[in-house]
Amino acid sequence: MKKTATRLADGRELFYYDSRDDAVRDAVDHRPLPPSQTAGEIRRDPLLGDSVVVASHRQSRTYHPPPDQCPLCPSRRGRLTEIPAADYEVVVFENRFPSLVGATGRCEVVCFTDDHDASFADLGEDRAALVLAAWTDRTAELAALPGTAQIFCFENRGEEIGVTLGHPHGQIYAYSFVTPRTERMLASVAAHRTAAHRAAPGGGGPNLFDDVVAREDADGRRIVLAADHWVAFVPYAAHWPYEVHLYPRRRVPDLLALDEAARAEFPRVYLDLLRRFDRVFGAGEPPTPYVAAWHQAPLHHPHRSEFALHLELFTIRRTPGKLKFLAGSESGMSVFINDVPPEAAAERLREVASE
Amino acid sequence: MKKTATRLADGRELFYYDSRDDAVRDAVDHRPLPPSQTAGEIRRDPLLGDSVVVASHRQSRTYHPPPDQCPLCPSRRGRLTEIPAADYEVVVFENRFPSLVGATGRCEVVCFTDDHDASFADLGEDRAALVLAAWTDRTAELAALPGTAQIFCFENRGEEIGVTLGHPHGQIYAYSFVTPRTERMLASVAAHRTAAHRAAPGGGGPNLFDDVVAREDADGRRIVLAADHWVAFVPYAAHWPYEVHLYPRRRVPDLLALDEAARAEFPRVYLDLLRRFDRVFGAGEPPTPYVAAWHQAPLHHPHRSEFALHLELFTIRRTPGKLKFLAGSESGMSVFINDVPPEAAAERLREVASE
Numbered sequence: 193m194k195k196t197a198t199r200l201a202d203g204r205e206l207f208y209y210d211s212r213d214d215a216v217r218d219a220v221d222h223r224p225l226p227p228s229q230t231a232g233e234i235r236r237d238p239l240l241g242d243s244v245v246v247a248s249h250r251q252s253r254t255y256h257p258p259p260d261q262c263p264l265c266p267s268r269r270g271r272l273t274e275i276p277a278a279d280y281e282v283v284v285f286e287n288r289f290p291s292l293v294g295a296t297g298r299c300e301v302v303c304f305t306d307d308h309d310a311s312f313a314d315l316g317e318d319r320a321a322l323v324l325a326a327w328t329d330r331t332a333e334l335a336a337l338p339g340t341a342q343i344f345c346f347e348n349r350g351e352e353i354g355v356t357l358g359h360p361h362g363q364i365y366a367y368s369f370v371t372p373r374t375e376r377m378l379a380s381v382a383a384h385r386t387a388a389h390r391a392a393p394g395g396g397g398p399n400l401f402d403d404v405v406a407r408e409d410a411d412g413r414r415i416v417l418a419a420d421h422w423v424a425f426v427p428y429a430a431h432w433p434y435e436v437h438l439y440p441r442r443r444v445p446d447l448l449a450l451d452e453a454a455r456a457e458f459p460r461v462y463l464d465l466l467r468r469f470d471r472v473f474g475a476g477e478p479p480t481p482y483v484a485a486w487h488q489a490p491l492h493h494p495h496r497s498e499f500a501l502h503l504e505l506f507t508i509r510r511t512p513g514k515l516k517f518l519a520g521s522e523s524g525m526s527v528f529i530n531d532v533p534p535e536a537a538a539e540r541l542r543e544v545a546s547e
Numbered sequence: 548m549k550k551t552a553t554r555l556a557d558g559r560e561l562f563y564y565d566s567r568d569d570a571v572r573d574a575v576d577h578r579p580l581p582p583s584q585t586a587g588e589i590r591r592d593p594l595l596g597d598s599v600v601v602a603s604h605r606q607s608r609t610y611h612p613p614p615d616q617c618p619l620c621p622s623r624r625g626r627l628t629e630i631p632a633a634d635y636e637v638v639v640f641e642n643r644f645p646s647l648v649g650a651t652g653r654c655e656v657v658c659f660t661d662d663h664d665a666s667f668a669d670l671g672e673d674r675a676a677l678v679l680a681a682w683t684d685r686t687a688e689l690a691a692l693p694g695t696a697q698i699f700c701f702e703n704r705g706e707e708i709g710v711t712l713g714h715p716h717g718q719i720y721a722y723s724f725v726t727p728r729t730e731r732m733l734a735s736v737a738a739h740r741t742a743a744h745r746a747a748p749g750g751g752g753p754n755l756f757d758d759v760v761a762r763e764d765a766d767g768r769r770i771v772l773a774a775d776h777w778v779a780f781v782p783y784a785a786h787w788p789y790e791v792h793l794y795p796r797r798r799v800p801d802l803l804a805l806d807e808a809a810r811a812e813f814p815r816v817y818l819d820l821l822r823r824f825d826r827v828f829g830a831g832e833p834p835t836p837y838v839a840a841w842h843q844a845p846l847h848h849p850h851r852s853e854f855a856l857h858l859e860l861f862t863i864r865r866t867p868g869k870l871k872f873l874a875g876s877e878s879g880m881s882v883f884i885n886d887v888p889p890e891a892a893a894e895r896l897r898e899v900a901s902e
Contacts, residue, residue, distance in 0.1 A: 237786075239731075240728070241735050244786055244882075244884075245882060247885070353872055355874075367882065374880065376594075379596070380593060380596050404593055404594065427592070429598075506878075516709075519838055520699070520720075521646070523861075524838060527597070529602055530601050533601055
């Protein structure tokens with residue numbers, strides 16, 4: 193794998209990730225690009241205790257451009273895009289319309305392929321491995337930036353979930369604070385350890401993540417895919433109609449700590465999961481909208497070694513043509529209502545496995 | 548106000564609320580209605596610590612019926628609906644497709660008017676007062692049911708937010724547990740009290756809700772509407788593009804404890820707010836989708852008297868034709884990104900006040 197770093201016309205960083213070590217990436221961004229105007233601010237909600245990113249100047253960001261004006265396609269004569277090269281494999285660059293910027297964090301865009309009409313599920317295993325390498329490399333580099341507290345690699349796919357650029361891409365956020373969801377998980381892990389110590393003071397410390405995965409493995413009803421180094425299941429209390437959590441069998445805190453065996457098996461496992469997601473609602477349905485979210489340990493948390501790297505993949509579609517909306521109960525009271533029993537979701541995701 | 552209780556053909560309760568004390572409500576539901584099949588289960592997420600309602604058998608619920616098959620319109624010869632009467636003012640009945648049922652709770656539907664094409668903002672003050680009386684009465688009755696922990700009156704409005712019946716209506720949920728959002732607020736209130744006691748051991752206990760409202764009142768930049776008995780503001784860390792919190796000036800834990808002066812002023816204030824919401828995006832825009840959520844103290848919480856009844860009103864529209872979606876950052880990490888600064892939202896909501 194070869195990585196080439198460059199800068200765009202307005203000073204933003206861009207990185208090419210190539211499978212060939214002799215790739216040459218010397219294209220220059222010739223656009224007359226004024227500096228980005230985005231400003232961000234983080235505000236704490238005194239009643240809920242969470243942090244909200246107030247990002248002004250983003251309302252003008254690119255919104256559903258026609259395919260021939262896609263800013264994520266390679267540049268060609270007469271049509272310059274965010275990627276100066278005439279082709280690419282995987283490319284990562286700083287978002288021109290970031291919600292987090294400077295002291296509040298950083299937002300990057302990850303293009304998975306230069307093929308505008310593809311999707312992650314269409315990639316080959318080699319390309320998926322290259323994306324994993326890019327996620328891992330960016331996690332390492334963003335961790336080294338002062339002020340970074342947590343790194344979040346994710347993909348939003350589908351217009352139904354608000355994606356405004358059809359070109360296959362994901363994002364990486366470097367937050368300057370530990371996110372509420374991660375705080376909550378770490379609090380549960382700590383409470384579980386404390387309770388077990390109280391019950392058996394001399395015992396080794398149990399880990400909640402390990403226990404959850406072991407319980408799902410033993411139960412089996414919600415297992416979607418059991419590979420040598422990864423296991424995927426619909427969680428017992430799934431929040432979304434179809435939701436899968438993918439864990440490496442050996443617990444590690446983040447992508448950097450994944451061993452070679454898990455890293456080598458990931459492309460096959462992940463592509464299999466994504467392809468099943470596209471088949472869940474039957475032939476003839478448009479591609480399944482989804483969020484794929486990597487959960488990594490925050491960088492400087494005292495109990496970061498107890499966190500378990502995992503990927504959460506879910507769709508907001510609940511049945512062909514119908515979406516799950518977050519309305520009164522979910523948005524007002526944080527109580528999710530799920531109309532698809534997790535056992536039924538897992539069964540369906542097993543049914544649509546490729547032979 | 549006159550309340551008349553009756554039952555639908557499958558045994559569900561229905562209540563008419565009428566402004567006239569001589570209203571006669573003796574219509575009988577003649578539909579051949581089999582018992583509802585819905586079953587619900589509450590599952591706790593071990594990592595997030597929240598409760599998810601798994602509600603199967605709801606996928607078949609009524610979904611965008613044509614207007615002439617609206618189940619919330621009054622019944623007429625040859626077309627029997629959920630409301631047996633030929634007309635009504637306000638009516639409340641048990642949902643035929645509840646997410647909470649039996650030991651897990653109860654779901655009710657509140658119809659605000661028998662006019663299919665109206666919306667809450669179109670109602671007169673007398674009707675809004677009757678709805679407030681119905682919310683209050685249902686809160687009292689549901690509180691008396693065994694197992695109820697918290698009562699939630701809310702309205703989802705607009706297809707963009709997932710509403711599948713266009714007839715103006717809201718809902719009431721009686722949860723059998725305290726919701727995560729309310730737990731979080733009460734934890735913040737307790738932490739605030741404890742911190743203040745530590746700083747000044749002899750002092751009276753401060754209340755976080757009181758302090759938040761006083762701070763907004765003193766600051767003024769985010770105030771939307773200041774009436775004699777109510778104050779409405781965009782919160783400092785608003786999560787949604789346009790979000791308003793409406794508090795009675797005298798703190799009370801729930802709707803039952805509202806005094807007569809606040810009760811009398813509410814219809815004018817609330818209708819004013821809803822009408823401003825419809826004007827925010829300019830003339831010619833379709834009605835603003837919104838969630839209006841009453842936050843009430845849980846019933847049996849030791850610190851329930853410290854909770855402050857308030858209404859949270861927000862829209863998912865961020866600009867004409869564009870919605871705010873909850874994707875990677877919000878759904879994956881619980882970090883909201885808000886592109887409309889709260890001060891700008893408040894200014895706009897003041898601009899669109901009626902003269």
